[in-house]
Amino acid sequence: MEETLEFQEDTQKGKFLTFSLGEDDYGIEIRYVTEIIGIQPITQVPELPEYVRGIINLRGKIVPVMDVRLRFKKELKKYNDRTCVIVVDIKDISIGLIVDSISEVMSIPEQDIVPPPVVNKGLQNRYIKGIGKVGSDVKLILDCEELIEEDELENLNEVL
Numbered sequence: 001m002e003e004t005l006e007f008q009e010d011t012q013k014g015k016f017l018t019f020s021l022g023e024d025d026y027g028i029e030i031r032y033v034t035e036i037i038g039i040q041p042i043t044q045v046p047e048l049p050e051y052v053r054g055i056i057n058l059r060g061k062i063v064p065v066m067d068v069r070l071r072f073k074k075e076l077k078k079y080n081d082r083t084c085v086i087v088v089d090i091k092d093i094s095i096g097l098i099v100d101s102i103s104e105v106m107s108i109p110e111q112d113i114v115p116p117p118v119v120n121k122g123l124q125n126r127y128i129k130g131i132g133k134v135g136s137d138v139k140l141i142l143d144c145e146e147l148i149e150e151d152e153l154e155n156l157n158e159v160l
Contacts, residue, residue, distance in 0.1 A: 014110060016132065017086065018103040018139055021069050022077075025103065027132055027139040032088040036102055039083040040065075056085070056096060063087060065096035071147060072127065090144050097147070106139075108132040113141060 016027035017036075037058070042065055044054040051070035055062050065085060069077060077100060085096040113130040129143035 014107050015105055016108055016139065016141065017105050019084070019086065019099040019101060020103060021072070021074060021100050025137065025139045026068075026099075026142055027106070027108065028086070028088065028097075028142045028144055030105060032090065032144045033086055034089055034094065035087045037085050037087065037096075038081075039079045039085060039098065053098065058087065058094075058096075061094065063094045063096050065098055066147065067098040068147075069098075069100070088144055090148060093148075095148065106134065108134060108139065108141075116140075 012029070012031045015030040017030050017033050018025060018027045020026070040056040040058075042054040042056055045052075045064075048054070048064070051067055053065050053067050053070075055064050057063075067076065069075070079098070082101040083098065084102045085098055086102070087094055087096050089095075112133045114133070116125055116128040116131055126146045127142055128140050129146075130141040132139040132141050
């Protein structure tokens, strides 16, 4: 059994699901992704942070959904037929990430990923784990575990 698990992790290493928010391209490690769905009816829940738009019912499972645009302090964009929800597992909780559109699954070799630039008194953008160089383009690699803070995870658990 362990061999199979190791094999799966090896085949997923260096693979990223890429998506866009406006003009910017992002990637998240494929190992976090459980599925991709179109935008669903969202039920708003009081007292959640603004960027957590609410919850959806995914085949009987209640999943909170976060608008990644709002998390990054970008302007809210009206959802359309290209808007997708990337369902990820972060610290044993399923969360839907609302993004403008999905691009593709691509391999980015480790040597083509560089650390994000350090700006503003030595601080790094905590959401960006690295920058993937893909031809003449760059993909901002998200740190899924930083998208939701520990106390926010606890609040989500309590609300749900």
